[in-house]
Amino acid sequence: MLSSLYIVDLRKKKTLVAERRKIHNRLSALGGAVRTVSLIGTNFGSSRGFRDYIYHNYEKSISHSHIMEGTSRTLPYTIRFAGLLGSHSLGKNPKFMATAVDLGRELIRRRISLAYGGGSVGLQGAVASTVFTNGGLVRDCIPGYIATRRVYGPTYGVEHTISSNYYKYFEMNHAMEAFIVLPGGVDTMEGLFTLISWASEGLHNRPIGLLNIDGYFNNLLKFLDDAVRQDFMASSQRKLFISSFSVDELLDKLEFAKAFPGPGVSYDEFVNPGRLDLELHL
Structure with a gap:
């Protein structure tokens, strides 16, 4: 035996x-x-x-x-196009704005193009402005009713008008290789959980990187871990969430996830x- x-x-x-x-x-x-x-x-x-x-x-x-x-x-794989989710507000913490600008600069350094939700305000606007003004490629996916009224101000880069937020995520999902999520409120969470629900249905397996500035997403990560423990969420879904306090480390993890994809592998805590x-x- x-x-x-x-x-x-x-x-x-x-x-x-x-x-x-x-x-x-x-x-x-x-x-x-x-x-x-x-x-x-x-x-x-x-x-x-x-x-x-x-x-x-x-x-x-x-x-x-x-x-x-x-x-x-030199890496075996590099992300060429990343989708951005985040608030159209700057929030109260000054680190949010500073880190958003750092993210834009790092995307330029790594030659990663950006797709975002349009506008020139808030954390999304800070990233898009940094990428665009430094010669990077920016594409915005924005619902027509928001674009017409310029709710979030003028947009950067190529404007791609769609009918609703649902189709915004749909278009970004088909074009992007990874997603980066900045601090935000209900709208940001809507996009985030839309993507993860689609993953549960087999519609995508793109890594989702949470830029956990000052621990903003700590409670969300705890919720996800609790959902897995209570069998309300598959561990394979949980492992699509990659988090880091650092811009550089988060992008490294996303590139690693794209280089070595596979079921059951946690790229967030690969030891x-x-x-x-x-x-x-x-």
Whole structure:
């Protein structure tokens, strides 16, 4: 009779082999020489260490210009178009506005185009203004009745008028590779939960990044965790939510999620199991 310890070890080995195969297939599909990198006994300590190790070794097997010409970093995958949800108000906390501007600058640095809900006010306006005035590509999806009255002021970039908020999320969902959510109220939550309900119906699996400025989304994250514990929400849905207090880290996590998608993988808290007893083929 097999011991429980042996069964656990066997399950871990199968999980690691599956992870190795998934990563190998993702990176091989992007081109470059296939070679072997030994990870035996390697302790990465964190998701960032794991990701950086893979990316560092991938860089050795393929030229910078081939994988991502003209960008400042070399990664197996980069987000090209991100959708933004957030308030048309600035809120009371000055960190909200400052971080929104930082987000716009980082999107420019990474050459990520932006789609947002239109207008020039609030946190959405701050991000869109920063991207647009620095030469970035901006597309706004705004309901016609709001665009006509200029409720939120003039918009930046290419205006795409739709009939309702529902179709705004529909259009953004089809064009975007990831979503970034800034602090906001009811309208922001409407968009956020529309996306997550669509995910439960299999309409999308795009990662959703919560920019948790000053812990604004802490209560929301607790609610989601409680919903999973009470079987009101599938864990696979919960894992689509990625959160970070930092702009740079949040975008890194979103890029990681796009590079290595897969059911049951939590990109928000991806922790390498310690000593990986396997070989990763790059």
